[in-house]
């Protein structure tokens with residue numbers, strides 16, 4: 001397994017958000033992490049990057065423990081996150097936002113210019129906007145930029161937190177096309193989404209999280225076939 005989360009616990013003071021979650025993502029897979037609001041999805045992704053308070057359990061990447069490493073080192077090892085909510089730097093241009101994505105890695109910094117061009121080719125919507133301030137981009141363009149910025153670190157695995165949230169249907173389709181293209185390019189993806197149908201259409205496997213625990217796990221075919229996902233989602237499983 002490329003990414004392995006074991007018995008993960010995340011607590012925010014009295015709030016026990018993630019309770020003994022174990023999940024794994026194999027090299028080359030797209031794995032969907034589904035679940036209602038507040039289930040703990042973002043907490044899991046953030047904990048993998050050292051950005052949420054892990055109170056128990058472990059995370060390994062490429063066979064090595066990463067739970068105690070600073071975020072910057074984790075990113076350098078090839079694991080990165082596109083956080084929820086299209087967080088771009090609004091007062092910086094598209095180009096500047098992209099360059100920041102490679103800043104943590106000296107080797108990548110030397111290749112920044114080439115990599116920016118590669119990203120602009122992958123995200124044609126951004127090509128004509130390279131000098132535009134990110135805060136003036138449309139919602140869809142900002143999400144593209146947020147994903148492109150995380151790809152600047154040349155990750156082996158990408159954790160995507162609700163990339164389609166609040167976007168128009170045609171932009172949502174573009175985002176999912178892009179995720180499929182990333183898979184073709186060999187990027188391993190753990191995808192958190194509210195859009196269950198599109199996620200199951202693109203993923204190899206999935207987990208359903210409810211109240212901080214894994215309620216259901218399986219291949220997407222298994223998850224789709226039984227109706228158990230719907231029942232679990234509605235809390236009547």
Ligand SMILES: Nc1ncnc2c1ncn2[C@@H]1O[C@H](COP(=O)(O)OP(=O)(O)OP(=O)(O)O)[C@@H](O)[C@H]1O
Nearest residue numbers: 012015017035036037038039040041042043044084
């Ligand atoms: N920084 C924080 N401080 C305190 N509680 C938090 C914090 N972040 C998250 N929580 C709580 O932890 C629980 C899980 O939150 P989390 O953001 O991981 O859920 P989620 O599944 O990503 O939800 P959503 O679908 O709404 O994004 C929630 O009850 C939330 O209120």
Ligand SMILES: [Mg+2]
Nearest residue numbers: 041042043084
């Ligand atoms: Mg979330």
